[in-house]
Amino acid sequence: MNEPLDGSALSQYFLLPTDASEAPVTGIWAERRRLASIMRTVIEHLTVADTPESELREAADTLQHLAAQLGAHPRRRKRDDIADTATPMDKHALIDFSPLIGLSNPISPPLELTLDGNTLRGRLRFGTAYEGPPGCAHGGCIAAVFDELLGYAQSLTSLPGMTGTLTIRYRVPTPLHTELHCEARVQRISGRKIFCVGRLYAGETLCAEADGVFLASR
Numbered sequence: 001m002n003e004p005l006d007g008s009a010l011s012q013y014f015l016l017p018t019d020a021s022e023a024p025v026t027g028i029w030a031e032r033r034r035l036a037s038i039m040r041t042v043i044e045h046l047t048v049a050d051t052p053e054s055e056l057r058e059a060a061d062t063l064q065h066l067a068a069q070l071g072a073h074p075r076r077r078k079r080d081d082i083a084d085t086a087t088p089m090d091k092h093a094l095i096d097f098s099p100l101i102g103l104s105n106p107i108s109p110p111l112e113l114t115l116d117g118n119t120l121r122g123r124l125r126f127g128t129a130y131e132g133p134p135g136c137a138h139g140g141c142i143a144a145v146f147d148e149l150l151g152y153a154q155s156l157t158s159l160p161g162m163t164g165t166l167t168i169r170y171r172v173p174t175p176l177h178t179e180l181h182c183e184a185r186v187q188r189i190s191g192r193k194i195f196c197v198g199r200l201y202a203g204e205t206l207c208a209e210a211d212g213v214f215l216a217s218r
């Protein structure tokens with residue numbers, strides 16, 4: 001390993017949601033998160049509830065109106081590079097709109113991350129929208145969680161890169177609507193290659209394991 005693992009390097013590039021929430025989130029960010037949370041609930045009801053056709057039509061009409069209203073505003077600046085995330089609010093945005101951990105992104109489960117020494121720990125619960133086999137999480141959604149989890153773990157090296165290869169071993173089906181916990185760490189570094197490992201559990205049961213190779217930027 002040619003780079004020390006250092007938690008402070010993580011905050012140099014990324015703020016975990018736990019860091020971001022040290023100060024109370026208010027104003028526009030609080031409203032974005034509230035809207036995303038309500039949208040998550042709408043998605044859950046859509047995928048589960050036996051709603052009558054008339055109510056579905058009414059809900060779709062309401063959302064169509066809302067979509068037009070939100071879409072009328074100018075778009076925020078597109079971010080081309082991690083180096084563009086120079087201000088705390090930009091860093092906040094990078095995390096808050098993440099598809100896996102973003103509290104302002106309704107498609108995130110969300111996965112909640114905390115740093116414990118050199119181990120990154122996560123907690124999440126898959127709703128019905130993430131169903132693959134009946135009652136169980138979709139394998140692709142599990143892989144996405146590992147990509148995010150290992151992706152953040154590799155950023156602890158201060159050599160953040162992109163996923164090159166992600167290998168998942170699905171041990172047993174992962175249940176929906178169950179508190180899951182996961183962990184990841186950097187195993188070793190060889191040149192630009194950062195090797196990470198991770199595990200996902202339901203209680204004491206090991207549901208899936210992952211190996212990832214990340215390629216640090218040149």
Ligand SMILES: CCCCCCCC(=O)SCCNC(=O)CCNC(=O)[C@H](O)C(C)(C)COP(=O)(O)OP(=O)(O)OC[C@H]1O[C@@H](n2cnc3c(N)ncnc32)[C@H](O)[C@@H]1OP(=O)(O)O
Pocket residue numbers: 014147148151152155160161162163164165191192193213215
């Ligand atoms: C904090 C952030 C949290 C978010 C985490 C989310 C992470 C993501 O989802 S990233 C998105 C998914 N990943 C991608 O889109 C990556 C697409 N691929 C690429 O951009 C490139 O192929 C990339 C960067 C992986 C490698 O390209 P490049 O830098 O040109 O590699 P290259 O110079 O050819 O090879 C360097 C070494 O890496 C190896 N290597 C190249 N590609 C891979 C790969 N895919 N897997 C494993 N090893 C690889 C080569 O064999 C070579 O090894 P050696 O030095 O021993 O000969």
